[in-house]
Amino acid sequence: MTQPAHASRSSDQTETGLRPDVIAGLTAAAVVIPKAMAYATVAGLSVSVGLYTAFIPMIVYAILGTSRVLSVSSTTTLAILVAAQLALVVPDGNPSGLVVATATLTALTGVLLVAASVLRLGFVANFISAPVLTGFKAGIGLVIVLDQVPKLFGIHITKDGFFRDVLSVAQHLPESSVLTLAIGGVALIVLLAMERLWPHSPAPLAVVGAGIAVSWLVGLSAGGVATVGHIPQALPSLTLLDLGLVMQLLPGAIGIALMSFTETIAAGRAFALPSDPPIRSNRELLATGAANLSGALFGAMPAGGGTSQTAVVRAVGGRTQKASLVTAAASAATMLVLAPALGLLPHAVLAAIVIVYSIGLIQPLEFAAIRKVRTMEFGWALAAFLGVLVFGTLQGIVAAIILSLLGLASQAANPRVHVIGRKRGEDVLRPLSPEHPDDETFDGLLILRPEGRLFFANAEQVGDRVRELVAQYKPRVLMLDLSRVFDIEYSALLVMMEGERRFAEAGVTVWLAGLNPDVLNYIRSSGLADHLGTDRMFTNARIGISRYLEVPAPDQRNSDANERGVRSNGQDGLKPA
Known part of the structure; x- marks a missing residue:
């Protein structure tokens, strides 16, 4: 067959x-x-x-x-x-x-x-x-x-x-x-x-x-x-x-x-x-x-x-x-x-x-x-x-x-906190580095970007590092760029709220930027969002920078907008005190 x-x-x-x-x-x-x-x-x-x-x-x-x-x-x-x-x-x-x-x-x-x-x-x-x-x-x-x-x-x-x-x-x-x-x-x-x-x-x-x-x-x-x-x-x-x-x-x-x-x-x-x-x-x-x-x-x-x-x-x-x-x-x-x-x-x-x-x-x-x-x-x-x-x-x-x-x-307990600047002539924000000495900073504005999850094991270390940088640069406005923070735990929220209160007493205004949806929900639930208000919370750091440049500094209200905003890193801009 x-x-x-x-x-x-x-x-x-x-x-x-x-x-x-x-x-x-x-x-x-x-x-x-x-x-x-x-x-x-x-x-x-x-x-x-x-x-x-x-x-x-x-x-x-x-x-x-x-x-x-x-x-x-x-x-x-x-x-x-x-x-x-x-x-x-x-x-x-x-x-x-x-x-x-x-x-x-x-x-x-x-x-x-x-x-x-x-x-x-x-x-x-x-x-x-x-x-x-x-x-x-x-x-x-x-x-x-x-x-x-x-x-x-x-x-x-x-x-x-x-x-x-x-x-x-x-x-x-x-x-x-x-x-x-x-x-x-x-x-x-x-x-x-x-x-x-x-x-x-x-x-x-x-x-x-x-x-x-x-x-x-x-x-x-x-x-x-x-x-x-x-x-x-x-x-x-x-x-x-x-x-x-x-x-x-x-x-x-x-x-x-x-x-x-x-x-x-x-x-x-x-x-x-x-x-x-x-x-x-x-x-x-x-x-x-x-x-x-x-x-x-x-x-x-x-x-x-x-x-x-x-x-x-x-x-x-x-x-x-x-x-x-x-x-x-x-x-x-x-x-x-x-x-x-x-x-x-x-x-x-x-x-x-x-x-x-x-x-x-x-x-x-x-x-x-x-x-x-x-x-x-x-x-x-x-x-x-x-x-x-x-x-x-x-x-x-x-x-x-x-x-x-x-x-x-060890890595989770010691997250990095970067000082952020802007690449000259471009809309690029990045950590300040000796490799990029011409990056721009903003007079009176300190932008800090912590990385990783903020929780009980690292909250105090991050808080201490932020306070050190604020004491070093002496800004009028501290903007925390949280775009690299994927989660924030209750202990870290308490440290953040206490830090904001102390900075306010010292004359430093705290802004928040770049919050992902989960972190934003936690900030709202804690009451910190209501306390800051919408004029101190921004979708990203770029919007926060634009807002900062629109508002005259107390001692510069009659200056030209360009003079009161952008400076060169390491030259006339934000410098360590």
């Missing part, structure tokens, strides 16, 4: 639509699977946990997420945070205890993310500023690299904080295994070379394959080289949780949930095309939460969106979340077919993979760029960086959040 032409066209279109995602999914699998196994070892877990994390969470996010190409599994940052938390609750490293604790931690992370979605807390992702995140990730990168160095050299140390660990590694270097170092060193060089010459290539897969082949041919395990060992050849089974660990794990789970969501949002936005649907933060909370919660039931560690693996999907033409489903299928195939071979993989090879893909977290040029633009925020980045190294990863993320909030509070 002949197939209708339209059906044939539909089939061709489906094939064409699936092919890019299939290719992207398989290519991403070549990068994701080896890295997921490596990140599991960073957390002190079996490599099989990494495979589980690249399976169930990836499928769930593919169904619920709003990003078309985001690839969700374990990441370097999450792995080191998990390691720190597990070390607290399972200090002896008991395998069965680690399995239960990991499942409980992952489930708790998922519950927190889902709860945040229900409460519509997606905006919280913006609470960690970019400079602080730069410092935090750089600190994490150094911690991860140091954590992998002993595996690369075939030595063992007792972990006791970053700086003590550096000394311990140095002391144990004479005990290094030459064969282990050779295997890890070659893997490191090959990975670095391939990433430089062929970015986003399946380099991890090639190195893993070569490591397994050498291990099998030479018998590296018998030669003293540590290998992965037995991996169950099966899909993940149901894992029980321990609710008794919830309170111990909760502080760490909060940090992990926040970092998971932050990384997911950042990666999703970074690789979204203009034609893609918008990344919805609250839906992303739900998707990552459900991914973690379902993954926990099957032994996965906490997961989030990965930048490097998502870059691979986008680079090779992935279009939809079908690519992630293909990657998850490849993870399942690996568990069912390749598990015995993966057991031969040297730990030094996994350490090399972790090191290469963790170095990218350390961005000296980003620090330099921040310092060039904002010295204060460079200090925040540096503080977050040192916080991770000195206090640890979990404490570091808390410090990063606190620093971001303090930075936000």
